[in-house]
Amino acid sequence: MKKIFTLFVFIVVSSFTRQALAQDNAELTIGAKAGINFYSLSSDALVEDDDTGVSYEFGVYGRIGDRFFVQPELNLVSHKTHLITRTQSRAGERDALNVHYLRVPVLFGYRTDYEGAVASQIRFMVGPSISYAFSVADNNINVSKRDLHKAQFALNGGVGFEVWVLHLDLMYHHYLTSLFNDGRSEGKGRAFSLTAGLGF
Template sequence: MKKILLSAVFLFSALSYAQDVKFGAKVGLNISNLSGDVEDTKSLIGAHLGGFAEISISEKFAIQPELLFSMQGAKSEYSESDVDYSYSEESKTKLNYLNVPILAKYYVAEKFALLAGPQFGILMSAKEDFEFSENDNGITDSGSESIDAKEFYKSLALSFNLGASYSITENFFIDARYNLGLSSIAKDYTDEFGNSTSLKINNNVFQFSVGYKF
């Protein structure tokens, strides 16, 4: 919470020095994964959309706060087989966040800018989806299940963004960035015997966006 308040103070300070403020909207692709105390995870494809403000401090420097709905997570696959038996399973961790990046934007050239800054994420929902298929001596069984997993994840996530933006026209632009998770998103777990387990799991997301400045 202290970090959020400090960022808000920084943002309001930037507004007081603003020479120009532009607003816009953006939408794009997420390629997300989880790192830390997880094994054999693969990237999950998602999307993000939202709005932003570009607060110009000087000709080359601006502050860009954003508000984005972002679909993140990871997937994993497992399979085994024998002479008369085979089993395969795919699981997907689907985490939906309301993200608030606060980015410093530096124009290296007229149309090309570099971006960097912290991001605060509020977890909106979390689900674990499972699909399996089993074949035992010619008898096939398959199924799927979706579990609400929000209780296993922290409500706030801290990340850091690094990226770049290119203006195609005065209004249209594209950008790409990498979102590195700084804080663990997993809650501590206590089993029925009172044993506590602390896991470190971090979000990692590549984002590719198209946007429009009004």
């Protein structure tokens, strides 16, 4: 499954990059961004209760193209949710699960030429990503890095626009890989992020 997904992503990236570069005066924008995200889990047999957690993310990106563009990124992401699991040693105790990832999305987008009084150049973006879990904060629910799938695939989509010198992005991240690597687990991450950045 992962090989098929990787092949599909490679084909789409190649074709979309060619289209972006074929535009007259194809542009390259380099930027950095930072913001917050709201993360939760879908239903999971190992989780008795959970809620949405707020955390942070930041990263760098390169945007190739003008009207049609390709935007690869490298992000440092923290996802947090508060859980009561069915496997923890102290039953009923809730604690934060805070996982840190390196995420590499490749977004394909279309930018309008809209020029409003405040916002302009609305961008629509969609694309896949892979995230690598490199650390888990200490917690009281007996979850460590070895309990998680280290590589997690996701589909991402959203909208962006420019407000003065800032690039604002609102994105939805739909994970395709279950968070826990226990065979009984089916819970997958869902996150909304809001970031602000500068491009040059």
